Amino acid sequence: MKQSLLILILTLATQTVVFAEAVSNKAYKKRIELLTYLRELEPIVKNFRGEDPEGNPSVLNAPEGKEGFRFKKYNEAKRIYQEGLQYYFEGNYVASYQRFLECQLGVEKMTEELSQLYVLRAEEMMKVAMERKNANNNLDKALLDISIEYGKGSYFRQDVMDQPREAPFSRRMYDPKEVHYVYNKYAIEKNMELGYRHLGLAKDARVTALKVEKNLEKHQKLQPSHRKYRIENYFGAINLARDSKANAINIFKLKYPYDNYYLNNSQAKSEPTRDDNGQVTDGQPVKVDGVTYDFSKNPYVRFDQRLQAMFDVRVPEEYRVDHADTKGRVYDIDSNNLVFLKYDQERKKELNVPNKPAPTTTGQTTAP
Secondary structure, three states: OHHHHHHHHHHHHHHHHHHOOOHHHHHHHHHHHHHHHHHHHHHHHHHOOOEOOOOOEOOOOOOOOOOOHHHHHHHHHHHHHHHHHHHHHHOOHHHHHHHHHHHHHHHHHHHHHHHHHHHHHHHHHHHHHHOOOOOOOOOOOOHHHHHHHOOOOOHHHHHHHOOOOOOOOOOOOOOHHHHHHHHHHHHHHHHHHHHHHHHHHHHHHHHHHHOOOOOOOOOOOOOHHHHHHHHHHHHHHHHHHHHHHHHHHHHHHHHOOOHHHHHHOOOOEOOOEEOOOOOEEOOOEOOEOOEOOOHHHOOOOOHHHOOOHHHOOOOOHHHHHHHHHHOOOOHHHHHHHHHOOOOOHHHHHHOOOOOOOOOOOOOOOOOO
16 A cells, blocks of 8 residues: 555656756746747837826937836836846856746736727727818818718719719819718728727727736736736737727828828928818928928838828827837837938938927827
């Protein structure tokens, strides 16, 4: 009997040794996992740096002690991760794994707060995109008005646009700038549908992450595997909120196709407008990130065949950083390179591009 019991104990002990994962392997896996997270967080925290210790919007390359609170947390997570790397390459895998777990905890807290920020901003952008951008413009329509006034069976379609006429003997009875609502109506409505669907999925992913701790038994504690699951759900919420933001941006683009007129004229002015009496109002100079110049000669306006976020004034100014973020771009870096021609000083002098204005509490050079 004693021999049988001893054999059973030895067998269980042997299985424990065989199936227990070496701490070196745990450290290796956590090292790769955290590097992926930090790389994904980099453009996020650079776009949404948060306020500095004095409560003012922070700049991208702020000196130590003046950086935004999110950027500060990100740098702290990188510092801890670097310490873990040093221990790892020394062969001190226990200390390395401990540092990696500390870094994982910091990443979890950052992604929890950032996922909430992204969900709130996506919801705000969708609401703004559905309403009118310019209350003084009669051709500016809310999304519901577009569905009512330009769908099949509407007055505009039946009695105005779809009526055949013989030009030039019969004049059109509508403003031609309204026609894009007819052609874009379905796409606008579809982007609203997808935007709110993505927003709902983002909220669900965040709730799933928050519930992990509540679903544990009383004697259980959060394990690294639990934190990994939460972080991945937070990143899922962030990316789904990005998709929702992209849908809101598409609505802006479809509703205001004429707002980028300033890119095609040397004076960088918005398009002239004509009232009901035929009186013409000249366009106003358009500022991009606080500067106005001849954007039509900027060699980077159509960089890589895609219009960069800072030039796309169809999107309201406060959401252009989100526009860049949906593409994984850092708004301020793109602004320095493409608007202020940071690395093309000769063209900058040729176009009389002024220096970048000082950061303000309402300008685009600040970040949420």
